[in-house]
Amino acid sequence: MESIAGYPTASNIPIVAKSMPPAQRLWGKPRERIMHLLDRSRRQRFTFLNAPAGYGKTTALADWFYSLTNAGEKAAWFAIDRRDRDSKCFWLNFHYAICTALGIDFVKSLGAVQSMARNEAILTMANEMSLSARKCGGLFIVIEGLDVIYGFETLEELLTLMLALSGNVHIILSSRVAFTKHSFPGFTIPDVALNIDYSMLALTKQEMLEYLLDAGVEQVEEPDLNLLHDKTQGWPAGTAIVMDSVDAGVSFKEAVANLSGTDPRLNEFFEFEVFSGLSQEEKDFLLKTASLGMISTRVAGYTLGDVDVDTVISSLHRRNAFFFPIDANSGEYELHPLFSQWVMKKAQILSSHEQRLLNARASRWCLRNGLATAAAKHKILASEREDIFNLVRVAYPNMTTAELMSITMFRRDIDIKELSPCFYLLAAWAYAYSAQLDELDFWLKPLHELPDELVDERLRLSLEVIKVKELCLASKFDDGIEKAHQVESHLAGKD
Template structure:
């Protein structure tokens, strides 16, 4: 399974990035309380944050890449403490101890000790939360809001998100404690587009070609990269540039088709088969493709800039660019819908064999392998109860067919517990009856 450290490392940059001093200059001021990078997918939010942190080596960076499983106050704060401990090993002990109780203490009780801990850190520190748009729980937002309101001098919170979070942004603006980078700031200028297309991607384009592509993508980084991949080997560059029009969705569909068409059948099959995965590593890819070249294929795709993003410095774990992955999954579903479930089931068994129940359950449910998913939930019950991850337990049980839960005494009893935790006494009785009736 992915090492926990992959969520806690600043993403490794590509061999070469477009220098963007105009974007970074606005962030390089004396410790703003919040740096908010808010823009749609494909605008390079994560890359800009990583560039900013790399450009300020005197600043300690605690990085956390969020995923949907972190949308729970216990898990979120546990991950935040883990991120901060990459810069100071003794941070967060009091907060972690309070998370172990049966009832979650008030936000102030949980977060105030963490504020005190970071206040004792020397110099400047940045806590970076990437992909914050996956967070929806009001309790998590309350924790971050409290943290923002009480951050000591020398500590900055940086947030990358596709949508503005429900944080005290107006108050921070009035106090001049907020630095904002939005789509308009992140769009590539003509000079940056030229450097990317001709310098980074190595294309032989005229100034007119670069200007046309920059204008038609509106400086959208993902669009420029897709265009560059498609242009490689094009005989009619002029015609391609002239036809490169339309909405992002249709352009994306067209370019993915072009990118896939230029790959060998072996590479195309690898991309489609592994598109069901949120994270990629060689052995996991092999489990889905039935081949043994997963690690080498990922290294080749990265070397050829085919939308794989390294998640650790060792180049062991990757993910597809979100938009590219979405397009691949859509194509797989359209071309071979019967294969989708088979691939998810293979992923579920690989993750289960490597001890990652969360991903195993998710893939088993998506692959309609309900009996195996139920087995996994039963296996995970002791750990979920011990860690008080009631939200996760409720989500797993909701994902299973009700008949499957009713037919298993352990799961029906767990369902009764989840109803008790939210005060639904009628639901408790219903599920206890089901547990007694189960074989």
């Protein structure tokens, strides 16, 4: 086999920066909850830290790394990049990182294994690390970017090293992909591994408040904080974008209100950090299910037809493509709110006919499965939406487009009792357009049961117009025309 040092002398120069964590932060303080969480790795040989980009993996690990070294403990840092897909490059730099952490002469250590075959050199390194760890009371090794070498020979060699180490060596593996101890065919990782995922790294509302106050935001009103947490779901990068706006002179309230998935800064992030790394099948799946409030195998399968949705959903979840389970046991998923907005905008590249067809199929599935509000949302999206929105504006003239859209774009099914009269009106119009009279009656009934004090002239008029449509759909054209004449006088001069 090829030796570790069997390449030109110039290649024997390690890249020092790969063994250096980011500089210690100059402001703010480590998140105590996350530090305690990482401290649990002392009891495990292997820790998997998995989360999408922007969840603060590197920051948390750097804070923890400095807490170890400041306390006099032995810790090594190694950042994987694409060059490490070449195993010769990986082992040269990894060897340097370990020697630096243990205070070993790198040149002398490298020379000792130069004539060895690769596997022999790896096992020799594992033995030296285990012996050194026992002497110093433990060795912590942080390896960033495990997903970069997934599928390459380097990963198999690293796993060989890991399995040859003693329990005094603790390895923390950071990745954007959701790896666990069972993710590596052919390798049985013993013991219990610690798994830390995006949900644990997400900022709690209290942590978000502390972060804002540390950053110098003087007035943080609770409604604005709640809105920021709802929009970001605790995603640290989303909070950082709001802080960028505040630093540029925008008020915190306005910065939070303006935060959306269509922000140019997020556009670049989602495009290059998330979307571009997906397969074409995964991209098509996200675009074609963009308007689904909840994604599951059944609803996506019915909506998309002949697509292996099980495989695609599993892959998106494993990739941490901002594609999260609503309930671990339900098999139902949703996109992160900001990513969902970004995908919906990108989905506009689909033809309007294709979008309507997909939503019509989703609406039928939801109706058959008792998800009334989700069915209404998809029916709205499947219908001539602009016409429906314009008609509703007659009843609610002060409603902004953003407010109108938010009513139909909620992320999951909600309690029907919580719906506004405007949503009922939207749903009624959508089913009137599609001539589904039974469902039209379902959505008109709550409107007709509203107390008189809640029914103003505009809403009453809208109901009258829908009644005209309903009579015509039921082939009662004479009654419809008569009703239309009754309404016409009230509509004079109006759109």
